[in-house]
Amino acid sequence: MKTVEEIKAAIEAAVPGAGVEVVPNPSPSAQHSLRLAPASAVAVATFLRDDAELAFDFLSNVSGVDWPDKEIVEKVKVTRQVAKVVDGVEQQVDETVDETRKRIEPGCVEAVYHLYSVAKKHGPLVIRMKTVNRTDQVDLPSLTPIWRAAEFQEREVFDLYGIVFTGHPDLRRILMWDGFKDHPMRKDYVEPDDFEYEPTPHDEVLARAQAHQAAAGTANPEGAGAGQ
Amino acid sequence: MTFPAIDTEKREGWNRPPVILPDGEGDVLEVAMGPHHPSTHGVFRMDVALDGERVIRLKPVFGYLHRNHEKIAEQASYLGSMPYTDRLDYFCSLSNNWAYALAVEKLVGQEVPERAEYIRVILAEFTRIQNHASSIGFLIQEMGASGTPLMYAFKEREKILDLFESLTGSRMMSNYMRFGGCRVDVSAPWLDAARKVSAGLPQFVDEFEALLSSNEILMARCQGIGVLKPDLAVNAGVSGPMLRASGVNYDIRKIDHYGIYDRFKFRVPVGDHGDIYDRYMVRILEMRESIAILGQALNDIPAGPVMNAKAKIRGFRPKPGEAYGRIEAPKGELGFYLISDGGPNPYRYRVRPPSLINLTILEDMCLGQNVADVVLIFGSVDIVLGEVDR
Numbered sequence: 001m002k003t004v005e006e007i008k009a010a011i012e013a014a015v016p017g018a019g020v021e022v023v024p025n026p027s028p029s030a031q032h033s034l035r036l037a038p039a040s041a042v043a044v045a046t047f048l049r050d051d052a053e054l055a056f057d058f059l060s061n062v063s064g065v066d067w068p069d070k071e072i073v074e075k076v077k078v079t080r081q082v083a084k085v086v087d088g089v090e091q092q093v094d095e096t097v098d099e100t101r102k103r104i105e106p107g108c109v110e111a112v113y114h115l116y117s118v119a120k121k122h123g124p125l126v127i128r129m130k131t132v133n134r135t136d137q138v139d140l141p142s143l144t145p146i147w148r149a150a151e152f153q154e155r156e157v158f159d160l161y162g163i164v165f166t167g168h169p170d171l172r173r174i175l176m177w178d179g180f181k182d183h184p185m186r187k188d189y190v191e192p193d194d195f196e197y198e199p200t201p202h203d204e205v206l207a208r209a210q211a212h213q214a215a216a217g218t219a220n221p222e223g224a225g226a227g228q
Numbered sequence: 229m230t231f232p233a234i235d236t237e238k239r240e241g242w243n244r245p246p247v248i249l250p251d252g253e254g255d256v257l258e259v260a261m262g263p264h265h266p267s268t269h270g271v272f273r274m275d276v277a278l279d280g281e282r283v284i285r286l287k288p289v290f291g292y293l294h295r296n297h298e299k300i301a302e303q304a305s306y307l308g309s310m311p312y313t314d315r316l317d318y319f320c321s322l323s324n325n326w327a328y329a330l331a332v333e334k335l336v337g338q339e340v341p342e343r344a345e346y347i348r349v350i351l352a353e354f355t356r357i358q359n360h361a362s363s364i365g366f367l368i369q370e371m372g373a374s375g376t377p378l379m380y381a382f383k384e385r386e387k388i389l390d391l392f393e394s395l396t397g398s399r400m401m402s403n404y405m406r407f408g409g410c411r412v413d414v415s416a417p418w419l420d421a422a423r424k425v426s427a428g429l430p431q432f433v434d435e436f437e438a439l440l441s442s443n444e445i446l447m448a449r450c451q452g453i454g455v456l457k458p459d460l461a462v463n464a465g466v467s468g469p470m471l472r473a474s475g476v477n478y479d480i481r482k483i484d485h486y487g488i489y490d491r492f493k494f495r496v497p498v499g500d501h502g503d504i505y506d507r508y509m510v511r512i513l514e515m516r517e518s519i520a521i522l523g524q525a526l527n528d529i530p531a532g533p534v535m536n537a538k539a540k541i542r543g544f545r546p547k548p549g550e551a552y553g554r555i556e557a558p559k560g561e562l563g564f565y566l567i568s569d570g571g572p573n574p575y576r577y578r579v580r581p582p583s584l585i586n587l588t589i590l591e592d593m594c595l596g597q598n599v600a601d602v603v604l605i606f607g608s609v610d611i612v613l614g615e616v617d618r
Binding site (some may be wrong): 025026027028029031057058059060061063065112114118121124126145147148149150151152153156160169173174175176177184185 | 243244290291294296298299334335337460462463465476483546548549552554561563565567568576578584585587588589617
């Protein structure tokens with residue numbers, strides 16, 4: 001199989017302005033990947049599937065990866081003017097101070113695709129796309145029209161990571177139930193105390209009892225009577 | 229249950245299921261098959277729209293058994309997920325162990341001693357035989373032959389599970405493989421017992437085939453039903469016996485040569501028509517090939533350690549990076565995708581479940597067929613919901 005650099009060159013020759021970059025993988029597996037620009041991803045993926053030499057006709061795996069906002073703490077040396085008493089005279093003196101600065105590196109959600117070729121019996125080629133941010137610009141082009149194998153897997157990534165795949169024919173939740181709100185595979189997901197909580201008449205009765213006790217002056221400050 | 233309106237525009241392209249419109253006589257009946265239907269094992273539903281007896285639309289619904297295995301694995305150490313992989317496809321826990329161990333070994337670049345590789349092959353092929361036998365048993369059970377074929381399969385499966393139990397301590401939840409080898413060595417008496425079970429297997433397959441292969445009802449109900457075309461099968465990521473039954477010669481044991489599969493002589497059975505009968509036949513023939521591999525492996529197994537001496541159990545922290553490892557599990561391509569950030573837990577742990585992805589084309593196979601055949605087509609896919617829902 002061609003190396004990722006050669007595949008990148010082939011893509012750039014076939015799809016002008018593709019904006020493909022190589023993401024090196026330092027682990028011993030040496031499965032380096034190609035990051036596609038979402039705007040040209042469909043064209044690049046079609047090329048990867050239909051090119052006679054590459055022929056990546058088998059999409060094996062689609063996974064989402066969450067990269068939350070990262071707070072980066074840096075130590076910077078800062079020089080500033082400080083008033084100091086030198087030899088009994090007050091002077092302005094330069095002083096170098098260590099200062100810690102925090103900056104936030106914006107996160108993203110990533111979709112990773114592992115491609116193989118059944119015709120040429122080679123692989124894997126790893127391609128990945130990332131969203132602009134994690135909140136409101138989370139759409140990526142769907143590759144389901146190119147590889148049907150992505151249909152359920154992209155639904156799963158949408159369900160668990162919240163990436164909206166534009167062009168997907170049937171983008172619904174697949175593992176969680178339809179009324180579910182959050183995306184549980186995100187790193188900052190907090191699970192609720194009680195999944196099955198729903199207001200019941202019992203709560204109304206408690207509220208009425210509390211109001212009654214407050215009016216009667218018997219409510220204890222901890223509300224223990226109402227909570228039982 | 230209501231189906232969304234058919235958007236024909238979205239259904240363009242050869243890799244979408246065709247639009248079948250009702251013939252206009254009578255009403256369209258919408259049926260929820262499952263989750264309590266006997267063939268769906270209590271945790272799977274198919275929303276089916278019927279025009280008479282004909283299926284015009286079908287949507288699989290799952291998630292009943294979802295426990296977010298991947299998230300749990302992100303919170304456990306690498307080794308801590310090994311017992312949990314048993315619970316994915318609980319029929320083939322040893323294959324799952326191997327797939328996970330293989331992915332981690334790729335991530336850290338670890339070698340496996342030769343004896344351990346042989347043990348892995350022996351266990352994986354025993355797993356494949358018992359999985360195929362019982363999946364055929366379940367398929368025939370769903371056809372209406374309640375009991376007998378399944379009991380034939382289970383009789384042989386118990387012998388194999390006894391072997392697993394005496395080696396790993398558990399019939400099904402084996403937790404046997406480790407990164408860089410296997411947990412315990414096999415003993416000489418165990419190998420003798422394994423040879424004995426293996427020697428009895430050809431007779432079992434002959435008997436099984438004599439019972440089923442030319443059975444008139446089986447042929448009538450399976451031939452020409454649920455046909456899957458090879459180009460669609462490849463495009464839809466179908467793998468394992470399903471893919472090969474459609475006539476695509478793609479066996480990861482032959483392609484990736486993972487483990488030591490390049491040392492064994494075996495053939496890859498390939499189907500002609502891609503129907504249920506071909507899937508049944510490919511499984512039967514694969515059992516025969518597995519028996520051939522078993523004979524060679526049990527004969528050649530060398531002495532030596534079963535664990536890489538450099539393998540680290542405590543304080544296991546792979547260097548940052550990622551790896552995707554896959555094996556030919558009995559149900560198809562089982563892969564694990566791991567990302568390490570240098571910590572003791574995986575940053576990302578993804579299972580590529582063959583059962584889930586083989587269901588992608590369930591609708592395509594069922595459209596236009598009778599509703600009674602849906603159960604059979606579903607049975608021929610061979611899924612385990614523990615793996616579909618994770």
